[in-house]
Amino acid sequence: MKQAAKARAAKGKVETASPLGRRERNKQEKLDRILAAARELFAAKGFSDTTTQEIAERADIGTGTLFLYAKSKEDLLIMVFKDEMIETSQTALRKVSPDTPIADQLMQVFGAMVAYHNRDLPLARALIREITILANPDRREDVRSLMRIIYSGIGDIIASAHAREKIRPGLDLLLVGEALFGIYYVGLIGWLNGQVTKPTFLKRLRTKLALSIDGLRVPSAEPAAPARAASSRKS
Amino acid sequence: MKQAAKARAAKGKVETASPLGRRERNKQEKLDRILAAARELFAAKGFSDTTTQEIAERADIGTGTLFLYAKSKEDLLIMVFKDEMIETSQTALRKVSPDTPIADQLMQVFGAMVAYHNRDLPLARALIREITILANPDRREDVRSLMRIIYSGIGDIIASAHAREKIRPGLDLLLVGEALFGIYYVGLIGWLNGQVTKPTFLKRLRTKLALSIDGLRVPSAEPAAPARAASSRKS
DNA sequence: GAATAAATATGAGTGTACTCATAAATGATC
DNA sequence: GATCATTTATGAGTACACTCATATTTATTC
Numbered sequence: 001m002k003q004a005a006k007a008r009a010a011k012g013k014v015e016t017a018s019p020l021g022r023r024e025r026n027k028q029e030k031l032d033r034i035l036a037a038a039r040e041l042f043a044a045k046g047f048s049d050t051t052t053q054e055i056a057e058r059a060d061i062g063t064g065t066l067f068l069y070a071k072s073k074e075d076l077l078i079m080v081f082k083d084e085m086i087e088t089s090q091t092a093l094r095k096v097s098p099d100t101p102i103a104d105q106l107m108q109v110f111g112a113m114v115a116y117h118n119r120d121l122p123l124a125r126a127l128i129r130e131i132t133i134l135a136n137p138d139r140r141e142d143v144r145s146l147m148r149i150i151y152s153g154i155g156d157i158i159a160s161a162h163a164r165e166k167i168r169p170g171l172d173l174l175l176v177g178e179a180l181f182g183i184y185y186v187g188l189i190g191w192l193n194g195q196v197t198k199p200t201f202l203k204r205l206r207t208k209l210a211l212s213i214d215g216l217r218v219p220s221a222e223p224a225a226p227a228r229a230a231s232s233r234k235s
Numbered sequence: 236m237k238q239a240a241k242a243r244a245a246k247g248k249v250e251t252a253s254p255l256g257r258r259e260r261n262k263q264e265k266l267d268r269i270l271a272a273a274r275e276l277f278a279a280k281g282f283s284d285t286t287t288q289e290i291a292e293r294a295d296i297g298t299g300t301l302f303l304y305a306k307s308k309e310d311l312l313i314m315v316f317k318d319e320m321i322e323t324s325q326t327a328l329r330k331v332s333p334d335t336p337i338a339d340q341l342m343q344v345f346g347a348m349v350a351y352h353n354r355d356l357p358l359a360r361a362l363i364r365e366i367t368i369l370a371n372p373d374r375r376e377d378v379r380s381l382m383r384i385i386y387s388g389i390g391d392i393i394a395s396a397h398a399r400e401k402i403r404p405g406l407d408l409l410l411v412g413e414a415l416f417g418i419y420y421v422g423l424i425g426w427l428n429g430q431v432t433k434p435t436f437l438k439r440l441r442t443k444l445a446l447s448i449d450g451l452r453v454p455s456a457e458p459a460a461p462a463r464a465a466s467s468r469k470s
Numbered sequence: 471g472a473a474t475a476a477a478t479a480t481g482a483g484t485g486t487a488c489t490c491a492t493a494a495a496t497g498a499t500c
Numbered sequence: 501g502a503t504c505a506t507t508t509a510t511g512a513g514t515a516c517a518c519t520c521a522t523a524t525t526t527a528t529t530c
Contacts, residue, residue, distance in 0.1 A: 027478090051515085051516065051517085052516075052517060052518080053516080053517095061479080061480090062479060062480040062481060063480075063481060063482090063517095063518090064479070064480055064481065064482095064518085064519075064520080065478085065479055065480070065481095066518095067517090067518065067519080068478075068479075072517080072518080073516095073517065073518090262508090286485090286486065286487085287486075287487060287488080288486080288487095296509080296510090297509055297510040297511060298487095298488090298510075298511060298512095299488085299489075299490085299509070299510055299511065299512095300508080300509050300510070300511095301488095302487090302488065302489080303508075303509075307487080307488080308486095308487065308488090471530100472529100472530085473528100473529085473530085474527100474528080474529085474530105475526100475527080475528075475529100476525105476526080476527075476528095477524105477525080477526070477527090478523105478524080478525070478526085479522100479523080479524070479525085480520105480521100480522085480523075480524090481519105481520105481522100482519105482520100482521100483518105483519080483520085483521100484517105484518085484519075484520100485516105485517095485518090485519100486515105486516095486517100487514105487515095487516095488513105488514085488515090489511105489512105489513080489514070489515095490510105490511105490512100490513085490514095491510105491512100491513100492509100492510085492511105493508100493509080493510075494507105494508085494509070494510090495506100495507080495508075495509085496505100496506080496507070496508090497504105497505085497506080497507090498503100498504085498505080498506100499502105499503090499504090499505105500501105500502090500503090500504105
């Protein structure tokens with residue numbers, strides 16, 4: 001990989017030498033290489049110490065090409081993070097007994113996320129970082145896709161729990177998704193802030209979660225359309 | 236102001252012409268000018284369309300000097316925003332009758348914040364934007380001060396309500412602060428996202444707030460030290 | 471296989487937040 | 501008022517995310 005990039009850089013434009021240019025490879029392959037490069041570099045050097053140049057180089061593409069596949073550097077992060085987050089939560093859920101109450105199931109998943117966060121900060125911070133998109137009104141579309149990812153991951157959990165009849169039918173998935181994300185977020189702040197210890201945080205979290213789930217009303221008038229994206233993943 | 240800056244730019248280094256250079260002014264004056272310049276420009280052009288060069292020019296200082304008074308462009312935003320947010324919440328609270336239940340008082344304050352947000356988006360977005368600090372571990376100190384601001388503002392509200400005996404003594408202020416901030420945050424996402432209408436959001440908010448306040452347990456073992464910063468503002 | 475159109479790739483170029491070596495001002499001591 | 505030390509100011513310079521005019525490949529039609 002590195003060698004290929006170097007060769008390219010040394011030779012300048014390859015025109016007649018290699019009949020197999022990089023363009024015979026299809027878009028998916030290229031995207032895969034980009035994401036792999038990003039994942040490796042983010043994990044090795046951290047997000048802010050990784051430059052888009054480096055990612056492009058490692059993926060063996062031009063600088064500009066990178067931005068045909070991702071709208072921004074942060075876009076790359078969320079793409080990489082998405083898979084890991086969903087995988088983490090689903091792996092955690094698989095270990096939980098079906099008899100466990102829903103609140104505890106969610107706690108397990110959340111615990112796994114937290115553990116993952118501790119293990120691999122540079123990637124996990126993507127979620128928080130990406131939120132900055134909110135500050136830029138031109139990029140609402142990105143926010144929507146971010147939320148779709150989050151709802152998708154959390155929605156899967158809820159849907160799974162629902163299939164085991166541990167949750168009331170008709171519960172507004174979106175609402176729970178929001179609450180869980182919000183709790184995750186708020187907890188993170190307090191935690192990083194150093195003002196709340198881990199056990200305290202987890203205790204509070206448990207309380208809030210129980211409240212959120214046991215106390216929620218099902219909004220009967222609303223069709224709850226936005227949440228459908230989450231449940232349509234595997235139905 | 237503009238003229239002064241222009242004159243400076245035209246002449247280059249002013250050495251003998253004006254015996255009253257800018258250095259006779261003390262730091263506070265300079266900071267005030269910087270914040271005023273930032274406030275005006277952010278409001279007029281928006282955050283991202285305002286350059287640090289412009290702010291420096293309007294404040295009649297060098298580019299580098301700006302960064303002696305604020306660690307970053309976003310730092311300026313949070314400084315400007317802090318005052319307005321606290322003022323907004325306190326003004327709102329002043330209009331509420333003492334007989335109003337605490338949940339409704341909070342709702343009033345929150346409504347004022349939302350109204351403010353609608354009225355002056357560029358500044359209000361600072362709060363969300365500043366959260367990006369979390370992504371940079373070198374700036375934990377900044378996060379702490381941000382949270383102190385938020386707790387301070389919300390803490391004042393709670394403290395005030397508490398003085399009117401509409402809230403149980405011993406209620407964990409920090410917890411409520413977290414919850415309110417989290418709710419604000421989550422609501423904002425859904426709102427900007429266009430997936431939740433304003434009335435729906437406010438209805439949900441009311442439900443959640445009631446839950447947070449009526450359902451919370453007071454953690455008796457904890458001294459609740461972090462919340463003290465909020466109440467020490469005026470005691 | 472020539473000609474044309476459409477899609478995709480490229481990297482030098484651009485804008486801007488932030489830095490840093492240098493300079494100026496201020497204060498202290500004699 | 502000369503000398504040194506400390507604080508504060510400066511703007512040209514730097515680094516890096518992202519753009520855009522141009523080039524290259526692929527697809528299509530004859």
